[in-house]
Amino acid sequence: MLKNRTTTKPSARTLNSLSPKKGASTSSKASRSAIHHFLSISISLAYYDLKVRHTNTALGSLWYILSPLVTFFVLFFAFKDSFGSSIPQYPLYLVIGIVIFNTVQELLTDSAKKIFENRFLLKSINFPASTLILALCVRVIFSQIPILFLVILVAVFSSVSWLSLALLYPLVLLMVLLLSLGASVVCSILGVYIADLGNAIAFSMRLLWLATPLFYNLDQKSGFLKMINFFNPFYYLLHFSRELLVFQRFSGPQFLLLVLLSGATFALSIFIWKHYYQKVVERI
Amino acid sequence: MIARITVTALKKSFHLRGKKRLSISTIISQFFSSGKIQEQLSVIDGLSFVANPGELIGLIGKNGMGKTTLLRLIAQVYKPDQGTIQTEGKMVSLIDLKLTFRDQLTVTDVITLLLTLYQTQPSPQLIHKVLVFANLSNFKEAYLYQLSQGMTQRLTLTVALHAKADILLLDEVLESSDFVFRQKAITHLKSLARKGMTVIFISHDRDLIKSLCQKILVLEEKKLIAFVPIRQLTTYQKYL
Numbered sequence: 001m002l003k004n005r006t007t008t009k010p011s012a013r014t015l016n017s018l019s020p021k022k023g024a025s026t027s028s029k030a031s032r033s034a035i036h037h038f039l040s041i042s043i044s045l046a047y048y049d050l051k052v053r054h055t056n057t058a059l060g061s062l063w064y065i066l067s068p069l070v071t072f073f074v075l076f077f078a079f080k081d082s083f084g085s086s087i088p089q090y091p092l093y094l095v096i097g098i099v100i101f102n103t104v105q106e107l108l109t110d111s112a113k114k115i116f117e118n119r120f121l122l123k124s125i126n127f128p129a130s131t132l133i134l135a136l137c138v139r140v141i142f143s144q145i146p147i148l149f150l151v152i153l154v155a156v157f158s159s160v161s162w163l164s165l166a167l168l169y170p171l172v173l174l175m176v177l178l179l180s181l182g183a184s185v186v187c188s189i190l191g192v193y194i195a196d197l198g199n200a201i202a203f204s205m206r207l208l209w210l211a212t213p214l215f216y217n218l219d220q221k222s223g224f225l226k227m228i229n230f231f232n233p234f235y236y237l238l239h240f241s242r243e244l245l246v247f248q249r250f251s252g253p254q255f256l257l258l259v260l261l262s263g264a265t266f267a268l269s270i271f272i273w274k275h276y277y278q279k280v281v282e283r284i
Numbered sequence: 285m286i287a288r289i290t291v292t293a294l295k296k297s298f299h300l301r302g303k304k305r306l307s308i309s310t311i312i313s314q315f316f317s318s319g320k321i322q323e324q325l326s327v328i329d330g331l332s333f334v335a336n337p338g339e340l341i342g343l344i345g346k347n348g349m350g351k352t353t354l355l356r357l358i359a360q361v362y363k364p365d366q367g368t369i370q371t372e373g374k375m376v377s378l379i380d381l382k383l384t385f386r387d388q389l390t391v392t393d394v395i396t397l398l399l400t401l402y403q404t405q406p407s408p409q410l411i412h413k414v415l416v417f418a419n420l421s422n423f424k425e426a427y428l429y430q431l432s433q434g435m436t437q438r439l440t441l442t443v444a445l446h447a448k449a450d451i452l453l454l455d456e457v458l459e460s461s462d463f464v465f466r467q468k469a470i471t472h473l474k475s476l477a478r479k480g481m482t483v484i485f486i487s488h489d490r491d492l493i494k495s496l497c498q499k500i501l502v503l504e505e506k507k508l509i510a511f512v513p514i515r516q517l518t519t520y521q522k523y524l
Binding site for chain 2: 040045052121124126282
C-alpha cells in the first residue's frame, strides 16, 4: 500500500516522503509501488474490457479471426490473378497487410472514445488515466494471439517458415504499438472535444485502406499514389513488417525511420496529454 | 498531530462555454466566429479548513454550491486554480460513480477491479469480506446489470469501506440503501474513524448526517460559511 503525503497546487502536484532521512530508498520504493500500481490497473482494465466484449457472445475470441479471415478470402480471390500474380507469397503478403491495418484501426477508433466512455470512473476515483490507453494496448496484445494463429496458418499454406514468422511477429507488433500509442493518446484527448471523431477516423481509415498498398504492390501503381504513400506512415510500417515476416529481411533504415516517427509522435502525445488532460477531465 | 487534510485559500472556477462535446462542423464555425470569450463560473472561492485523523465530517450545502467539486479537488481529480490542498495518507474516493458500460461484469469482477483502482490487493479473503458485508454473497456471479440501484450502491460503498484508506471521500452513497445496511455502514464508518480514518461525507439527509458525523462543513455561494460541531446542525439545516 502506498502511503504518501501529497500537496496539490495549481501548477504542480508533488509527492513528499514522510521520512526525509530515508529519502532515496523510500522514494525508489514509492516509484516501484507506483509502477506496480500502474501496470496492475492497466492489466486489470484490459482483462475486464476483454471480458465485457466476450460476455454472452457465441463465438467469443473467434471474432478476432473471423473479420480478417473473411476479408482475406474476398481480397485473395478477387485480386490473386491481377495484383497477386506479380507479388511473391501473395497470401502472406495480403494477410499481414490486413491484420496490421486492422490492429492500428482498432487502436485509433477505440482510443477516441476511451476517456469519454470512462468519464464517471475518472471523475470518481483518482487513478492514472493513462492506464486506459495502456490497457487498450494490452488488450490488443491479447487479441493478437488468435490472429497470430491465422497468420501462421497462411504461412504454412505459403510454405514460409512459420517458426521464424512466429518469433519475429512480436517485433512487428511492438512497432505497431509504438507507432500507434502516440496517435492513440492524441485521439483519446481529441475524442472528448469532438463528438464525431470516431466517424472521422473510420472515414479516414477507409480512405487509407485504399491508398495504402494492402492488396496491391506500389510498383504497380501511378506516381500520384507513390507520392501519397511517401507521407503515409502505414506504408513504411507495412513494408518493414512484410520484409521481416514474409522474406525474413531486416530493413535497418526503415526500422530507424519507424522508431524516430514513433518517438516523435509519442513525445508530442505526452506534451498534449500533460497540457490538456486536466482540461479534459473538467469538461467530461 | 498531523492533519489529514489541509485546505488553504482554495479557488476553483470552470469554463462555461464548451461543456458539451462538439461536432467537427461546430468547432470549425466557432473557430471562424468572433465570440471566443469564455465565461467563467466560479465554484469555490477562498475556502480553507483542516481535517484531523478520526474526524467524520458532513459536507452540506444546497445543490450547485460546489460540494462535489470540493471532494474532486481533495481527491485530486481536479486541480485548484489557486490555493493548496495537503493530504496525508491513502485516499479513497467514491464520487457519483456509475459503472455504466461495465455492467456486464460480475459482482466479483467489479469488486476486484475497484480494489485494484483503490491500490488494494484484491485477495479472495477481502473479496469474500466485501460480499458478506454488502450482503451479496448469493449474487457474486450475477452481472451488474442484474442488480438494483440500491444493491449497486451497497456494493461500491462496501468496496470503498474495505479499501484500507486513511481518508475516505463519499458523495451521497447511502441515499438508496435500506435501513439495515445504512445502520451497518454507519457503525462501520464510526469504527474506522476510531482507528484514525478521516471521512468527508456529502448528504442531504439530516438524520444520516446527525447519526454519522461529528462536524459539519457548510458551503454557500462559493464560500465555506461554517465548520462547526454537529450539535449546531439545527442552525444550518436550511442548507441541507
